[in-house]
Amino acid sequence: MKKITAILGFALISLMIFTTSCSSPSSPGDTLKEFSYAMEKGDVDKVISFLAADEKDLTKEDKEKLTALVQGAKVEIENKGGIITIEILEEKIDEDGIKANVKSKTTYGNDKTDEGNSQLIFIDGSWKVKF
Numbered sequence: 001m002k003k004i005t006a007i008l009g010f011a012l013i014s015l016m017i018f019t020t021s022c023s024s025p026s027s028p029g030d031t032l033k034e035f036s037y038a039m040e041k042g043d044v045d046k047v048i049s050f051l052a053a054d055e056k057d058l059t060k061e062d063k064e065k066l067t068a069l070v071q072g073a074k075v076e077i078e079n080k081g082g083i084i085t086i087e088i089l090e091e092k093i094d095e096d097g098i099k100a101n102v103k104s105k106t107t108y109g110n111d112k113t114d115e116g117n118s119q120l121i122f123i124d125g126s127w128k129v130k131f
Contacts, residue, residue, distance in 0.1 A: 028100035028120040029088035031127035036106065040083050042074035052121045052128035081109020089115070098122045 025031040031050060038046035044067050048055050058066070077083060083106060090103040100120045107113050119130040 025127060027091065028093065028102050028127045029091045029104070031120060031129065032088070032102050032104055032118050033086045035129050036083060036086055036104075039070055039073045040077045042071055044070045050129050052123060052130045077108070080112055083107075084109055100127065 025034050035047065035050040038050065044063075047070050048058070048063075048066060085107045087105045087107070088102060089105055091100065092102075093100045098121060100122070102118045102120060103115065104118065105113055105115045120127045121130055122128075
């Protein structure tokens with residue numbers, strides 16, 4: 001009986017981790033955080049998935065520019081000691097529920113911080129970063 005309980009417990013925890021990692025961010029602030037962490041990792045495909053541009057509309061040149069931009073951001077973030085925290089200072093969603101402005105503060109490993117404003121748009125059930 002203990003073995004079955006342990007196996008079921010492990011399965012439940014695995015399922016929770018899987019569903020959390022596969023779900024899309026539910027708010028503009030969450031999207032901005034995930035976008036920033038994708039930049040930190042240099043994950044171009046994930047960064048593109050968060051952009052308010054349809055990937056099939058991106059030319060080869062656009063993708064090359066984005067790749068260079070993401071790799072440059074990755075190096076810059078690494079030079080700052082990596083992202084320690086991203087704090088959402090303010091999240092304003094327009095009355096229509098389609099546009100949002102997010103003010104955030106990013107703290108890096110070197111104790112430096114950056115504050116910024118980002119605009120997002122709600123497209124096909126998820127928040128996307130306007131770039």
